[in-house]
Amino acid sequence: MKFIEKYRKICLKNNSLLCVGLDSDLSKIPSFLKEKSENPLWEFNKRIIDATYKYVAVYKPNFAFYISQGEQGIIALEKTLSYIPEEIPIILDVKIGDIGNTMKHYAKAYFGKYNVDAITANPLMGFDVIDPLLEFPDRYIFLLVLTSNKSNKDFLNDEQEMYVKICKKIMGWSTSNIGAVVGATNIDKIQEIRNLLPDSVFLIPGIGAQGGDLENVMKYAVSQNEPNILINSSRGIIFAGTDDAPENFPKAAGIAAKELQKSINSYL
Amino acid sequence: MKFIEKYRKICLKNNSLLCVGLDSDLSKIPSFLKEKSENPLWEFNKRIIDATYKYVAVYKPNFAFYISQGEQGIIALEKTLSYIPEEIPIILDVKIGDIGNTMKHYAKAYFGKYNVDAITANPLMGFDVIDPLLEFPDRYIFLLVLTSNKSNKDFLNDEQEMYVKICKKIMGWSTSNIGAVVGATNIDKIQEIRNLLPDSVFLIPGIGAQGGDLENVMKYAVSQNEPNILINSSRGIIFAGTDDAPENFPKAAGIAAKELQKSINSYL
Numbered sequence: 209m210k211f212i213e214k215y216r217k218i219c220l221k222n223n224s225l226l227c228v229g230l231d232s233d234l235s236k237i238p239s240f241l242k243e244k245s246e247n248p249l250w251e252f253n254k255r256i257i258d259a260t261y262k263y264v265a266v267y268k269p270n271f272a273f274y275i276s277q278g279e280q281g282i283i284a285l286e287k288t289l290s291y292i293p294e295e296i297p298i299i300l301d302v303k304i305g306d307i308g309n310t311m312k313h314y315a316k317a318y319f320g321k322y323n324v325d326a327i328t329a330n331p332l333m334g335f336d337v338i339d340p341l342l343e344f345p346d347r348y349i350f351l352l353v354l355t356s357n358k359s360n361k362d363f364l365n366d367e368q369e370m371y372v373k374i375c376k377k378i379m380g381w382s383t384s385n386i387g388a389v390v391g392a393t394n395i396d397k398i399q400e401i402r403n404l405l406p407d408s409v410f411l412i413p414g415i416g417a418q419g420g421d422l423e424n425v426m427k428y429a430v431s432q433n434e435p436n437i438l439i440n441s442s443r444g445i446i447f448a449g450t451d452d453a454p455e456n457f458p459k460a461a462g463i464a465a466k467e468l469q470k471s472i473n474s475y476l
Numbered sequence: 477m478k479f480i481e482k483y484r485k486i487c488l489k490n491n492s493l494l495c496v497g498l499d500s501d502l503s504k505i506p507s508f509l510k511e512k513s514e515n516p517l518w519e520f521n522k523r524i525i526d527a528t529y530k531y532v533a534v535y536k537p538n539f540a541f542y543i544s545q546g547e548q549g550i551i552a553l554e555k556t557l558s559y560i561p562e563e564i565p566i567i568l569d570v571k572i573g574d575i576g577n578t579m580k581h582y583a584k585a586y587f588g589k590y591n592v593d594a595i596t597a598n599p600l601m602g603f604d605v606i607d608p609l610l611e612f613p614d615r616y617i618f619l620l621v622l623t624s625n626k627s628n629k630d631f632l633n634d635e636q637e638m639y640v641k642i643c644k645k646i647m648g649w650s651t652s653n654i655g656a657v658v659g660a661t662n663i664d665k666i667q668e669i670r671n672l673l674p675d676s677v678f679l680i681p682g683i684g685a686q687g688g689d690l691e692n693v694m695k696y697a698v699s700q701n702e703p704n705i706l707i708n709s710s711r712g713i714i715f716a717g718t719d720d721a722p723e724n725f726p727k728a729a730g731i732a733a734k735e736l737q738k739s740i741n742s743y744l
Contacts, residue, residue, distance in 0.1 A: 233581065272578045276585035278554065279547040286546065303574050305598060307625040310540045313501065317544035330573060332600045332620060334627025352600060357575040359602025362645055368636055377630055 211325045211348035212384070214297045215409065216434065219265050225435055226469045227299070227411065228260055229442025230269040230288065234277060236447050238454035249277060249284035254291060256446050259462035263469040266438055267292050268411075270301040289322055297325035299350060299411065304337075305330035311340040319344040326350060328389060328411070331374050335381065342383060348409070349386050351378060353401060356391025356414030371397065375404035387411060390429065392420025392439075398428040410437045415468075416444035426475035439472050441465075479593045479616035480652070482565045483677065484702065487533050492737045493703055495567070495679065496528055497710025498537040498556065502545060504715050506722035517545060517552035522559055524714050527730035531737040534706055535560050536679075538569040557590055565593035567618060567679065572605075573598035579608040587612040594618060596657060596679070599642050603649065610651060616677070617654050619646060621669060624659025624682030639665065643672035655679060658697065660688025660707075666696040678705045683736075684712035694743035707740050709733075 209217075219225060230253055234242075237252045245251040257267070269288060274281035292298055300322065304314050318327050319341070326348035329337055341349050354364050354371040364371045378386050390401055392414035402410070410429050414420035422439070429437050445468065449460020477485075487493060498521055502510075505520045513519040525535070537556060542549035560566055568590065572582050586595050587609070594616035597605055609617050622632050622639040632639045646654050658669055660682035670678070678697050682688035690707070697705050713736065717728020 231578070270574075270578055272574065272581040272585065275543075275550075276581045276589060278589060279550045282543075282547045282550050303572065303598075306538075306540065306571050307623065310499070310538055313540040313544045317540065321544060321546060330571075330598050330600055332598055332631055333623050333625055334630030334632070336625045336627040355575065355601050357601055357604045359604040362602030363600055363638070363641065364602070370631070370638070373631065 210346045211297055212409070214295070214325060215265065218295055218297065219435070221295070222262060222265060223473065224263055224265045224469045225437055225439055225472050226264050226465060227266040227268050227438040227440040228256070228264045228445050228465060229301070229413070229440050230256065230267055230273075230446065231442040232269070232273050232446065234273070236450060238450055238457055240454060247280055247284050247287075249274065249281060250287045253284065253288040255458040256461050257288070257291060259458035260445065260465040261293055261296060263462070263465040264296060266297050266299055268299040268301050268440060270442070286322070289324060299326040299328065300324040301328045303328050303330050303352060305333045306337065307333065308336040308340055311337055315340045315344060319347045328352065331377070335377075338381060338386070342385060345385065347385065350389050350409075350411045351386055353388040354390050354394050354397055356393045356420065360391065360394070365394065365397070371401065372404065375401060378405060378408070389413065392422070392425045395421060395424045395428065398425060402429055402431060406431055407436065411440060412437055413440040415439055416441050422471060423475055426472065430476070435476065439468070441468055444468070478614045479565055480677070482563070482593060483533065486563055486565065487703070489563070490530060490533060491741065492531055492533045493705055493707055493740050494532050494733060494737045495534040495536050495706040495708040496524070496532045496713050496733060497569070497681070497708050498524065498535055498541075498714065499710040500537070500541050500714065502541070504718060506718055506725055508722060515548055515552050515555075517542065517549060518555045521552065521556040523726040524729050525556070525559060527726035528713065528733040529561055529564060531730070531733040532564060534565050534567055536567040536569050536708060538710070554590070557592060567594040567596065568592040569596045571596050571598050571620065573601045574605065575601065576604040576608055579605055583608045583612060587615045596620065599645070603645075606649060606654070610653060613653065615653065618657050618677075618679045619654055621656040622658050622662050622665055624661045624688065628659065628662070633662065633665070639669065640672065643669060646673060646676070657681065660690070660693045663689060663692045663696065666693060670697055670699060674699055675704065679708060680705055681708040683707055684709050690739060691743055694740065698744070703744065707736070709736055712736070
């Protein structure tokens with residue numbers, strides 16, 4: 209099934225536009241899991257998925273937290289990808305961009321071997337990054353357009369407005385398989401980006417730890433016929449209960465996911 | 477030892493400015509290695525290193541070719557990194573760029589766990605990408621400045637000349653730990669980039685398969701007191717003999733490396 213169909217289906221079924229970021233930082237995982245398990249990253253993710261899958265539209269593991277644990281991290285990632293219910297799309301957050309020959313290998317790796325529904329990609333090197341990914345027409349690419357971090361002002365959001373240029377390139381590439389990463393911290397730009405990309409799915413990080421404002425994001429990012437957005441939360445959900453009641457962390461994550469799901473929907 | 481000292485030392489010892497890219501594509505590895513070995517990627521790299529280490533300044537594994545083989549690929553990468561002689565610096569080609577919190581994990585992974593001397597990074601998201609990497613002051617960052625691929629014209633090399641902007645940012649960040657990836661296919665821009673970054677080490681891909689012109693690269697890229705360049709060749713060396721005489725592929729790789737080493741030096 210095409211990413212976009214799978215996404216629409218689960219949004220309806222779970223009544224959710226929430227993306228849970230599996231930024232499973234080993235140093236923040238409750239110690240009881242580390243003591244009793246060979247692969248605590250995987251044990252942690254399994255419990256988080258069990259507790260949250262009814263409230264989410266998409267899961268998004270960020271690659272940094274897996275590769276930092278070597279082959280055990282890659283095994284944890286593979287087990288996590290297999291464990292996520294088939295009906296819930298997966299975005300692998302790799303922010304990759306390389307020359308065409310190399311991108312072919314990344315495409316085969318992430319869309320083939322790891323079989324995820326979508327990845328994040330970095331457009332700096334231009335269309336050569338995108339082209340090999342489009343060989344998998346049922347998958348989806350979330351291109352960095354305007355990120356949520358402060359130093360987005362260095363290039364993406366300086367006086368030459370590179371984010372606008374990226375949007376125009378995406379339109380020119382005329383494919384329905386490209387979405388946009390648009391940080392929630394850029395309230396004043398979101399409507400402009402939505403106007404440039406009326407039908408793309410926006411992956412929106414920056415709510416929570418990074419200080420984005422959900423109400424205004426919803427006001428400006430939702431598109432005309434379909435919402436076409438995913439509000440991402442990572443640390444705010446998966447580590448919601450790890451300090452206060454480590455044994456009950458999955459329950460706390462479930463509650464945090466359910467609350468954010470409701471909160472997003474309240475602005476629709 | 478700081479990357480830059482290690483780099484200068486090996487350049488002198490091996491009389492070389494050659495970077496061998498370990499883009500070890502499993503589908504191109506001789507079949508006899510695949511039949512008799514559990515981890516052909518590693519067996520291939522081991523033989524390539526044995527055959528070339530006297531002629532190189534740096535090895536550069538590109539991450540795509542390892543992650544595409546799952547945990548066996550990561551094991552091959554780890555074994556390769558340990559096997560490369562201590563005196564030869566390693567650049568892990570990951571072209572990564574993410575928000576600060578995530579970059580901390582990549583920095584710990586690549587400079588800590590994998591313990592490589594340098595990585596390639598993508599500056600699109602600005603200084604937040606660089607800052608956590610600078611916490612490892614003995615390592616080095618090769619930032620994408622002007623890549624060798626055709627679609628560098630989409631952003632890096634369009635009329636607004638983003639590559640110039642990146643150079644100016646690098647100067648502003650005033651650290652001696654940032655080098656530049658400058659594609660050999662941009663002969664008309666290399667001198668300008670060298671003038672902007674007089675002391676940075678340039679990692680120069682695009683000779684060979686991508687059609688760059690070595691003579692002119694050497695004319696414009698070498699800096700005043702020290703050469704400060706690395707000429708990268710990947711496929712042209714590691715797969716030099718795999719079609720004609722698969723059993724003798726390491727010998728062919730050694731000859732190809734030695735020839736390119738000499739050829740580079742002839743323009744000094």
